[in-house]
Amino acid sequence: MALETSAEKPAPVRAIANAISGWIDRLGAVWVEGQVAQVSRRPGMATVFMTLRDSVADISVPVTCSRLLFDGLEPPVVEGASVVIHAKPSYYANRGTLSLQARSIRMVGLGELLARIERRRQLLAAEGLFAQERKRRLPFLPQRVGLVTASGSAAERDVLENAGRRWPGVGFETVYASMQGTRSAAEVIEAVRRLDADPAVDVIVIARGGGSVEDLLPFSDEGLIRVVAATRTPVVSAIGHEPDSPLLDLVADVRASTPTDAAKLIVPDVAQERAGIDHTRERLRRALGGWLEREQARLDAIRSRPAMADPRTLLDARAAELADSRARIRRCLEHRLDRAADDIGHHRARARALSPLATLQRGYSVLQDADGHVVTSVAAVAAGASLSVRVADGRIHVTTTSTEHIEETHD
Numbered sequence: 263m264a265l266e267t268s269a270e271k272p273a274p275v276r277a278i279a280n281a282i283s284g285w286i287d288r289l290g291a292v293w294v295e296g297q298v299a300q301v302s303r304r305p306g307m308a309t310v311f312m313t314l315r316d317s318v319a320d321i322s323v324p325v326t327c328s329r330l331l332f333d334g335l336e337p338p339v340v341e342g343a344s345v346v347i348h349a350k351p352s353y354y355a356n357r358g359t360l361s362l363q364a365r366s367i368r369m370v371g372l373g374e375l376l377a378r379i380e381r382r383r384q385l386l387a388a389e390g391l392f393a394q395e396r397k398r399r400l401p402f403l404p405q406r407v408g409l410v411t412a413s414g415s416a417a418e419r420d421v422l423e424n425a426g427r428r429w430p431g432v433g434f435e436t437v438y439a440s441m442q443g444t445r446s447a448a449e450v451i452e453a454v455r456r457l458d459a460d461p462a463v464d465v466i467v468i469a470r471g472g473g474s475v476e477d478l479l480p481f482s483d484e485g486l487i488r489v490v491a492a493t494r495t496p497v498v499s500a501i502g503h504e505p506d507s508p509l510l511d512l513v514a515d516v517r518a519s520t521p522t523d524a525a526k527l528i529v530p531d532v533a534q535e536r537a538g539i540d541h542t543r544e545r546l547r548r549a550l551g552g553w554l555e556r557e558q559a560r561l562d563a564i565r566s567r568p569a570m571a572d573p574r575t576l577l578d579a580r581a582a583e584l585a586d587s588r589a590r591i592r593r594c595l596e597h598r599l600d601r602a603a604d605d606i607g608h609h610r611a612r613a614r615a616l617s618p619l620a621t622l623q624r625g626y627s628v629l630q631d632a633d634g635h636v637v638t639s640v641a642a643v644a645a646g647a648s649l650s651v652r653v654a655d656g657r658i659h660v661t662t663t664s665t666e667h668i669e670e671t672h673d
Contacts, residue, residue: 404464408457424525
C-alpha cells in the first residue's frame with residue numbers, strides 16, 4: 263500500500279527505503295540477457311559482484327551471485343561475455359541501490375551468438391541497410407582519411423604505414439576507441455560520428471585485427487550498424503581477417519579483408535599511377551608520332567604530284583582546252599551562220615520567184631485605172647480614159663485612144 267505522507271507529516275528516509283524494498287521483494291524472478299561489463303571478486307567474500315550491460319542501449323544494472331555459483335560456471339564468466347541470468351530484483355535499503363540476485367547463469371554459446379547475429383542481419387537487411395544501391399564510391403584521392411582503431415594497435419600501424427608508402431601525401435585524422443569489450447561499440451559509434459561531422463574527412467576507416475567471434479561482437483552491434491548506415495562519409499570496414507564477417511562489413515560502403523587491404527583501397531599507389539601516366543604518355547607520343555608521319559607522307563605525296571611541282575602545267579592544259587573549245591565554238595557558229603545564209607538565199611529566191619516584180623521584170627505590166635483598180639477587161643476602159651501602167655522600174659501614165667476585144671481561142 264502507498265504511504266500516506268504530507269508536508270506536515272513526511273515519512274523518514276528509512277520508511278521510504280523499506281517500502282521500496284518491500285515492493286521490489288514482491289517481484290518475481292526474471293530472465294535477463296546482457297553482456298558482462300565488469301566482474302569484481304573481493305577476497306574473503308562469498309559474493310561476486312558483476313555489472314550487466316544492455317547490448318543496444320547504454321543501460322547497466324549490478325548483479326550479485328554466490329561465489330559457489332560463479333566458480334561452478336563452465337566456461338568461466340569473463341568481461342565481455344554474453345550471458346542469460348535468472349535473477350530476482352533486490353533493493354538494498356541501507357545504500358539505496360537496486361541489484362539483481364543471480365540464481366542461475368547461462369553462458370550464451372557460439373552457436374547461439376551466431377544465430378542471434380543472423381537474426382539481426384536478416385532484420386537489418388529487411389530494412390534495406392545492406393542494399394547495394396546505398397553503397398558509395400570511395401574518392402580516388404582522399405585528402406584526409408579518418409581512422410577509428412585502438413591506440414598503438416597493429417591495425418593502426420598497418421593502415422598508416424601502407425597508406426603512406428602508397429601515397430605519401432595522404433593525411434590521417436585518427437580517433438582512438440576500444441576495439442574489444444563492453445565499451446567498444448559505444449566508443450566506435452562516438453568516433454564515427456565525430457569523423458563524419460568533420461568536413462575535411464573524405465573517407466572513414468574502421469580497423470581492427472583478427473579475433474574470436476566474441477571479440478568481434480561489438481562490430482555487429484545494432485547501434486553501430488545504424489550509425490554507419492546514416493553517415494554522409496563513405497566508410498571502409500577493415501575488421502579481422504578474411505574469414506571474419508561482422509555485420510559492419512555488410513553496411514559499410516567497402517569491405518577490406520584486412521587493415522593492410524584497407525590501405526590499398528583508400529589511396530592509389532603512387533608508383534603504379536606514375537607508371538600508368540608514363541605508359542599513357544608513351545602511347546600518346548607513339549600515336550601522335552604515327553599521325554604526324556602519316557600526315558607528312560600525305561603532304562609529300564601531294565607535293566610530288568606534277569600539278570604541285572609546276573602549277574603552270576594545269577593552267578597550260580586548261581588554256582589549251584579553252585582555246586580548243588573557243589575554236590570549236592567558232593567553227594560551230596560559222597557553220598550555223600553559213601547554213602542560215604543558205605536558207606535565207608533559198609527563201610529569197612523562192613520569194614522572188616513568187617513575187618509580181620519578177621513577172622514584171624520578164625516584160626509583163628499591170629494596168630490600173632485612175633482609182634487604182636487593176637484593169638482586167640477592155641470593157642472596163644473607155645476611149646480617152648487615163649490609165650497607169652506598172653512596169654518593173656516604175657509607172658507609165660497613158661491615155662486610151664481606143665480598145666480592142668480579142669477572142670480567146672481554146673485548143
